[in-house]
Amino acid sequence: MGIEPIEQGLNLDALIQASYKLLPYAAQRALIALAALPPDPLSFDEQAAAVVSEQQGAALRTTLLTLYERSLLTQPAANERLQLHQRIAEWAHRHGPHDVAAAQARWRAWRLSGDPATQAARAPWLQNQENAKLLLQAWLEACGEAGVNAAQWQRNFDANELRAALFHTVPTLIRFNHGKTIAPSLERVAQFFEWRGDRNAAGIAYLYCGQIAEQQADYAAAEAYGERALGLLQAADKKQGQATALDLLGRVAQIQGNYDAAEPLLHEALVLTEEVLGAEHPLTVASLNHLALLYEDQGKYDAALPFAKRALVIRKHVLGAEHIETATSLNNLAELHRKQGNYAAALPLYERALAIHERVLGAEHPDTAVSLANLAELYHSQGNYAAALPL
Known part of the structure; x- marks a missing residue:
């Protein structure tokens, strides 16, 4: 049964029902469960299918293949993602509403769980931009685009689900550039939690609003959101959130050339981050890099070097000498040496960064091209045009 006949048939439910009855039991259960995921035009992967269907591994792959061969699922491109046709999803909601609701509950629990084991399993899934589209729809549903004021939200929405x-x-949505889409609802979420007296959630929501405004180069709004977030997070005594708000305010001040204001903010952010998360946490490294960049922007290379060096040491120790982020730190440190005119110190750092990029990413990757350009620029600065030319 193909998709076109379903759309053109006189009795769509009867056609779908007939195909459904011919399925093995596991495929029947999976088809109903998959209606918990957003249908065409959005797509899903095996991980999402496993969550809603409660099937795993080879058994799940056999089920998905069966549904695909019966044209109950489609594959929109030459990848492993699948789609459920909108009309089939609607039929499933009518045919098995309780089973769909149970699958939706599993999907929601997995997506929003704060359990460390679930978070670790979910982390790779969150790296896929197509999965971010599923999260975007889930966010808009959770925050309730129909809500217009806090009182209405209080009556109609689950605050615990919204908080989760x-x-x-939201961090994943911001990372994949959905910030502009979620900004209006996110501000309403901040107001909602502020109205409820949940200072931590309200502060985090305003902080995300500030990060989105920074991405959009609306620095006045970013500063206003950051200050509001900082006040709420200080009142809630949430030091990690305070550190992130201070870092945001410091970056915004730096971007606008207000270095005197940026410096104490970024230093305080580093102190709090290290206190809460430890000396080797990725956010501590980010704070070190932000301070190094602050001093670099001012031409204070001697002040920047200790922060760049410490960031490199941490990344080598935590991630390994061959990690791609270690290569980034090597490039950062090399750039500082180059700007100081210390070409002898910069050269081996650029060369090590290039070797890592070529080995890990390949010769054709854009980051490898950047490493080559950095090395060529160094040779050019030295007047070593013969070495620069082949690069």
């Missing part, structure tokens, strides 16, 4: 979505969904 705020903490576990």
